[in-house]
Amino acid sequence: MESWLDITPHSDFSLINIPFGIITYPGAGISTPRVAVAIGDQALDLAVFSTSQGFSKLPVIQPHLHVFHEPTLNAFAALGRPVHRRVREYLQKVFTKNGPYRELLQDSQELRSVSLIKLTSVRNYLPMQIGDYTDFYVGKHHAYNVGVLFRGPANALQPNYSHLPVGYHGRASSIVVSGTSVRRPWGQILDAESSPIYHPTKRLDYELELGAFLCKSNRLGTPVALADAEDCLFGYVLLNDWSARDVQSWEYVPLGPFNAKNFASTVSAWVVLADALEPFRTEGIPNEIDVLSYLRSNVTEAVFNINLEIFLLPGGATSGSVVSRSNSCNMLWSFPQMLTHHTVGGCPMNVGDLLGSGTISGPEAGMEGSLLELTRSGSKSFDVNGVERTFLEDGDEVVLRGWCVDSNGLRLGFGECRGKILSAWVNGIASE
Amino acid sequence: MESWLDITPHSDFSLINIPFGIITYPGAGISTPRVAVAIGDQALDLAVFSTSQGFSKLPVIQPHLHVFHEPTLNAFAALGRPVHRRVREYLQKVFTKNGPYRELLQDSQELRSVSLIKLTSVRNYLPMQIGDYTDFYVGKHHAYNVGVLFRGPANALQPNYSHLPVGYHGRASSIVVSGTSVRRPWGQILDAESSPIYHPTKRLDYELELGAFLCKSNRLGTPVALADAEDCLFGYVLLNDWSARDVQSWEYVPLGPFNAKNFASTVSAWVVLADALEPFRTEGIPNEIDVLSYLRSNVTEAVFNINLEIFLLPGGATSGSVVSRSNSCNMLWSFPQMLTHHTVGGCPMNVGDLLGSGTISGPEAGMEGSLLELTRSGSKSFDVNGVERTFLEDGDEVVLRGWCVDSNGLRLGFGECRGKILSAWVNGIASE
Structure with a gap:
């Protein structure tokens, strides 16, 4: 399993990881914290990705796309582990070189240019609203x-x-x-x-x-x-x-x-x-x-x-x-x-x-x-x-x-x- | 200072008190928790009271009337002690017999009938959303x-x-x-x-x-x-x-x-x-x-x-x-x-x-x-x-x-x- 992204062997955010966080970044009015995943030295903005039909091949998440526009991971987390698993596996396929979903991101220069952000440009926020x-x-x-x-x-x-x-x-x-x-x-x-x-x-x-x-x-x-x-x-x-x-x-x-x-x-x-x-x-x-x-x-x-x-x-x-x-x-x-x-x-x-x-x-x-x-x-x-x-x-x-x-x-x-x-x-x- | 409401001397909720809480009660679709004060053996629903111009003589609260429709007291509390003081004093006057604001409630059978509820009919909720x-x-x-x-x-x-x-x-x-x-x-x-x-x-x-x-x-x-x-x-x-x-x-x-x-x-x-x-x-x-x-x-x-x-x-x-x-x-x-x-x-x-x-x-x-x-x-x-x-x-x-x-x-x-x-x-x- 190899990615079309350039991920160095010592990266924490390899294809077997796909961790979730909350980010903003400069440009195009992205001042509202939203959900992202980290991959290699970049973040994929899931608010942008989902709005651009990035999850179109994953029916289970369709009724819940709003969770990626939230300022914390709580709503995504509340969907439960079976859903987290499906979303993570789906994103792994999206990032896989010449994978089944290559047209969604690998082949879409347009979506890549607005949804992938260098981690060095990203500001992170507390990932969850913590009750206790x-x-x-x-x-x-x-x-x-x-x-x-x-x-x-x-x-x-x-x-x-x-x-x-x-x-x-x-x-x-x-x-x-x-x-x-x-x-x-x-x-x-x-x-x-x-x-x-x-x-x-x-x-x-x-x-x-x-x-x-x-x-x-x-x-x-x-x-x-x-x-x-x-x-x-x-x-x-x-x-x-x-x-x-x-x-x-x-x-x-x-x-x-x-x-x-x-x-x-x-x-x-x-x-x-x-x-x-x-x-x-x-x-x-x-x-x-x-x-x-x-x-x-x-x-x-x-x-x-x-x-x-x-x-x-x-x-x-x-x-x-x-x-x-x-x-x-x-x-x-x-x-x-x-x-x-x-x-x-x-x-x-x-x-x-x-x-x-x-x-x-x-x-x-x-x-x-x-x-x-x-x-x-x-x-x-x-x-x-x-x-x-x-x-x-x-x-x-x-x-x-x-x-x-x-x-x-x-x-x-x-x-x-x-x-x-x-x-x-x-x-x-x-x-x- | 006497009230037009029948408040017994042993009531906790006298005119010198005016405590705030969150309630629902049966009837007229009142299933959404909202802010109320307790007075004698009754509660005054401040969502209804404020919607019916009950606070019309208190300019300081006009931009904030939404706080009485909240399911906790947090938004009201966040207005600060000077505002709490003004609202409490105002409600004391509203409840005072033949007081300056008698037309708002004492003389309004119509508003009294929809905003005053017997405490025995009221369900109380946790008054605040408690972070820590x-x-x-x-x-x-x-x-x-x-x-x-x-x-x-x-x-x-x-x-x-x-x-x-x-x-x-x-x-x-x-x-x-x-x-x-x-x-x-x-x-x-x-x-x-x-x-x-x-x-x-x-x-x-x-x-x-x-x-x-x-x-x-x-x-x-x-x-x-x-x-x-x-x-x-x-x-x-x-x-x-x-x-x-x-x-x-x-x-x-x-x-x-x-x-x-x-x-x-x-x-x-x-x-x-x-x-x-x-x-x-x-x-x-x-x-x-x-x-x-x-x-x-x-x-x-x-x-x-x-x-x-x-x-x-x-x-x-x-x-x-x-x-x-x-x-x-x-x-x-x-x-x-x-x-x-x-x-x-x-x-x-x-x-x-x-x-x-x-x-x-x-x-x-x-x-x-x-x-x-x-x-x-x-x-x-x-x-x-x-x-x-x-x-x-x-x-x-x-x-x-x-x-x-x-x-x-x-x-x-x-x-x-x-x-x-x-x-x-x-x-x-x-x-x-």
Whole structure:
């Protein structure tokens, strides 16, 4: 399967991917955010493509073409996984060299000229309207590493850890799309004294996570059984759960993280559909206990083999480097298990809701998904191309990357999840 | 100031109140939720009232009459407090006997017959579309009581408690309007063994709270200064933060409450505007420490003197009784302080967001805002008209009530915040 588009082998957006996003771009009055797919180094504007009869050979989508004119992916997502699958497969054929639908785009210079846009000219938006956001804590190596720092190896993991996917409600309003700068937050932190001070965080951190968007709702009081959970998962993004560690350690008792997290969380712009990841299933971290019936799965390959890395470009430096490498197989619980646990008491989920995995660290040194782990809670600095770091400094830019490689050597990636640190406001008050 | 409507002295919805809500009612095709105010034992349909030139003497609202046809109060709220104030004062005049606007409604039998509806015929809806919901923990007596149960009196309050309004992100999707039944949730609970079982909660509880809806947004990265926070507060409701205590105690370490809370939270149907509560300002619980600058207020009367009570009607019983009485002055932090702390790191708030106070218990026996406190964590049962209870049983109905009385003896109340417990699903799976 080859494309008539020029797609380099190292492109994240190959023919086996076809991720969905929300874009605008300059020219011809395209100021209204609309749905697109990314392919190679271009985006296909599905609002333009659908209006120009691009989907004329796909009857199932005909009554729903309005979804491609929406400013979020929610309406498309709500059509359900069988429709996503058909649309993705259709677009793969459209992009295939001399394929069955070659007349639609490959042979139509006119439509190509108005619907294909260089990604470098595209502005991305948050792909979904997020009603509620929940962040889990299923990266067992991360939970263990952090537990060791705070409680020692013997008590690193809490008693509940292997019995349920631990999670907490996050803040939906502060989720931003890749490329959005992140202002260093002020907050209460404990300094040398035992009383807190009002100060910009001194321990600003990232967290390497995978996020899943939902495409199906359940009503209040009606749990989603594990067998039905996969159908609710629309697609996946990279997620950077920025964290202010000093704010967190002071505020989090007894109700959990709050201002330490709600100043910003960044997601990558292109949603990789659940179907696109099917070929990359693998086993997660084995659970040594016999889990309760509602969480018991007969799916052995319940997570994905996605290579993950964290790239850090220090403020003022001309080059950065990869500071950690991990893999999304380092999860104790799968997204279907997280969703089922979330709804076991009847909590209603809505299309567009976001679930975060929690930080995904690997089992060895060099695989830490946060600076908290990498620097042993700030006690050990590290080197980025000759620049020393413990926590993030103003001007630092963090890029999360994730990709899979199939048995034919074809690559499927997530694009960047990028954010740059802006200096804190003077005196805590916005001055721009 | 007297009304031409027959308003009994014990009505919550007196002329000094004028709370806003969302309703439908039978007849004439009124199936679309719209904005109304409650007055005495009736609702005034503001969609009908405004279409019939009811607001003709209030120029400021003329460009915005569409807000009364919306299915939530968000658009009305977004007009800002000066507009809410004008609309409320205008409606007070409309309802005043032989007042300046008597021709609009008092003297118009025709408009009265189509715009005034008995509350007993009205169906209420969730008053606002809630983007994010945050629950705080500012009821100091509650925090102390619960702390004593778990850690003893010496360590009852955590070190951060007096320094910041402790809070956590709640679940917006499971907030329901008064009258919605609450299904007993399944979940993981520790029984006699040290391993959890999958079971319906055995320790179902209520929490007596005050909720505040927001009417003003702030952008990501721009904190709301304490001096500006009052302008962001649209109005108040009663809030019952139903809690599964056994689920909570097992799951909440280290990230806070999750499934113990997200199965349902109930709000009263009518939003009492912030301006209506102005005459009832009073001092909260004094904070013995010198708080950090961004939380320091020169407003001494920063909370409200609202009488609160919890009425319990046991399942199968013909009568119930009040089991606790408290007052919303039992707060260590005010809503402006909660909002400012929430945004200190730049978290964006949106119109319609809900802030909960946390459980408001009083300082003495009989003032407990939860059964956890009233029964000393289930160790001590109590009597409701001859029926014994520790935690809630199936069929039990809980009604929160709140009201103020002004210096003239006039009453302003919140209406009911009511919910009835339905039995858990058999085997945990929805069967209806």
